[in-house]
Amino acid sequence: MATLNLTHSNPSTFILMGISGMEDAHIWISIPFATSYIISLLGNFMVLCVVGKEETLHKPMYLLLCMLALTDITKSSTVVPKALCIFWFNLKGITVRGCLTQIFFLHSVSFVQSAVLMTMAFDRYVAICNPLRYATILTNARIAKLGLVGLVRAVLFMLPLPLTLSRLPFCDNHIIPHTHCEHLLVAMISCGDITFNRTYTLVIPFVLMGSDLMLIALSYGLIIRAVLRISSKGAHQKAFSTCTAHICVMLMSYTPVFFISLTRRFSEGIAPRARIILADLYLLIPPMLNPIIYGVKTQELREKLGKYTCRR
Structure with missing residues (x-):
């Protein structure tokens, strides 16, 4: 991170x-926090x-599942251990560099x-619409290359966040609610001009996630068109069942982040504690449910997981 000025x-x-x-x-709130994190x-x-x-x-499908699992582990591990230190031991201090690092990893991993x-949606499109060429x-x-491109994209777009924060002047208020x-x-606790910060955090999520959502919508539009051309109802059900897990995970990932972003900027009627709880649930619930959803909906993965758990 840049040297503070x-x-x-x-x-x-x-x-x-x-x-x-x-x-x-806090001690009672820590129980669902710790339980969700462990699961x-x-x-x-x-x-x-x-x-x-x-x-x-x-x-490829399971390689993408591993990428999703890694992002879930990183996202929750960036936040939950420090939150539990606050709840259990009242350790509220965090170094400036630690804070900037947390911001960078949290936003980068989300992107x-x-x-x-988005790549999973393309995977489902190819599997359903071009199975012979899959x-x-x-x-x-x-x-792996697509995953690397996604990582580089996130790092390049998120690097300005800690860099600009490190150059903001701070006065007496160092408390983050x-x-x-x-x-x-x-x-917002800085006493400098944060116009760039406000604009950047509003525009970039809509540009990056918006473009990903457009490609996802395009993939599913083509999937629906291809499935509707099939006369067999059994084929319809089989095709849509392969997309169910991805749709559930996608809804859990995108809906909260846009809602949090909008409420933080445009809604003054929502209590601060409600926003905090909502943001924490976004970091707790999807990482906990994603492997369960794919474990239940993906037969091959479910059988392999069952083999290992039964053996133990």
Whole structure:
């Protein structure tokens, strides 16, 4: 991260307040936090281990599942351990560099995950509309390259966030009313001009995620057109069942992030604690449910997971 240049004061730490107004309930709130985090880690690491060990699962679809699992692990691990330190031990301080690093990883991983979901939609399109050419169009190497492109894109677009924050002047207020460092909240406690920060955090999510959503919509539009041309109802059900898991994961990933972004900027009637809880649920629930959804909906993965769990 860039060297800090805080003209009014140079704080060594920020203070994360947790869920403001609910400090007395922090210990109880930590229970679902810790439970969801543990389930998330177990589920996603199990997916990674099973896919890694089973050569029959070394396919583009399961490589994408591993990418999704890695983003889920990284996203929740960026936030939840520090939140639990606040809830359990009242350790509210976070270094400035730690705060900027948390912001960078949290936003970068979200955009990497968006790219993975978009690639998953393309994978479903090829599998349904061009099944005979699937093996030649989507290879493991090509999926890895697409994943690398998504990672580079996220890093390039998110690097300005900590860099601009590191150059903002901060006065006496170093308190962040949240369980983790969030870019706009950190910018708002600055006594400098944050016009760029406000504009950047409003435009970039809509540009990156908006473009991903447009490609996802295009893929599903082509899928629906191809399926409607098939006369067999059984084929309809089989085709749509292959997309069910992806649609569920996609809805859980995109809906909260746009809602949080809009409410933070345009809705003053929502209580701050409600926004904090909603943001935390977004970081807890999808990483916990994603491996469960794919484990239930994907027969081949379900059988392999069952083999390992039954063996144990």
